[in-house]
Amino acid sequence: MRVTVRLFARLRDIAGAAELPREVSAGATIATVWRDLSGEFPGLSAYERSMSSALNADYARMDAEVHDGDEIAFLPPVSGG
């Protein structure tokens, strides 16, 4: 399955890309995608406990299953206002 990963703010800087197409296996969850990604970009792992995740532009838990064509976003701590 093919998914799109979106990264914001410092996470985007660490990976050097705002959007990454990735192949994942059936049954993968957001956590699986994060694990693969932080293997690829070790700097991301510092955000393991502080980031939030979203699935198709809705906040989602890390155990949410992902499907072909999904957009998965990882969000560092927010600082709007």
Next chain:
Amino acid sequence: MNGVPLLAVGSEPLALEPLVSAVATDSDGVDPSTGSGRCGAIVTFLGLARNHNQGRRVKHLEYEAYAPLALKTFARIADETRERWPGVRVALHHRTGRVNIGEASVAIVTASPHRADAYSSCRYVIERVKQIAPVWKREFFEGGDVWIEGATADPDDMSAREHAERVACA
């Protein structure tokens, strides 16, 4: 309708007047009983880019947002606000891109039959924006730049929501 959405995120400079008109005169369909003429108080809030932060001399800010999720989150914040202060109407615009010192990064307008609810709900909205809106601020200061990182966004965290309510009603 005057064409101004109650909730928005984008790079246009912010102005309060259109938001004031929007909350004062339009029905957003959620609570028709608070239509035109029912409003007795409007409170406005502008968050500005400040020229200093934690001892740094700030030159300008840049904001980034996950726009589709930001809009949904703004709608959620407006829903929470109406749940806590029935009859209150909310407008919330957040800017993205470069924001110069003295310019507004966020504009909030709340309208209510009575002033106490308008004040409290306005404060609640900005507290919730800071807790859960997927928006990030990059500070450019003399000597470098840094992403500001505040709260871990979790809309379902009831303790954060209760904290925002306490601050709003203090």
